[in-house]
Amino acid sequence: MTTVPPAALSRDPGMQPERTALAWSRTGLAIAVNAVLVLRDGLSSSQPALSTAGVALFVLAAVAVAHGAVRRRQLDARREIIPPSPVAMLGVAATVLLAAVAGIASILIEATR
Template sequence: MAAYSVPATGDPGLQPERTALAWSRTALALAVNALLSMRAGFVAGQPLLVAVGVVLFAASGAAVAIGTVRRRQLAGQRLVITPPRGALMGVAAATLLASAGGIASIFAEGTV
């Protein structure tokens, strides 16, 4: 999927702002899940959960970077409509990892 861009208008509406804010919310959600996974890993003595938390923090940093790039793309002279494919795949993978970490923390709490 190639990047699709259109000329920017004087008033692009709120959609570009909502898109940029969505990346920030995603980064915040990943960071919270990272903290919860790391806490559960430290409390339960599960180094795998701590590792999941560290990876989620890295994914959170990547989401912040992507959000910054998207904000700049959407505020430019040409609106770049499609985000990078790798960014979407990365967010999907991080979401799956966060879900797996949450499920694993539930099972780790039950064994202590």
């Protein structure tokens, strides 16, 4: 019977916490850029639904950046593999869907003017 040395059981996270935090920051920035575009178009075309979507996207961008900071601390503090939260993944998917729908609505509203 072979035994696994204790060093092999612990995980070396390397740069994973930093990469994870950067990925969440980039996601938050991308959502914020979409929020600016949707909010600008909503305000210039007097469309309250687009303006509301822009504000919601800003809030969700802040949530994405905050979640990235929390996730980095989780990865820094522990050595075992920590899977991402399914709730966070579902939230990101819903946010991307909202941004896509708001962007398409913005384009369609611009085209009808």
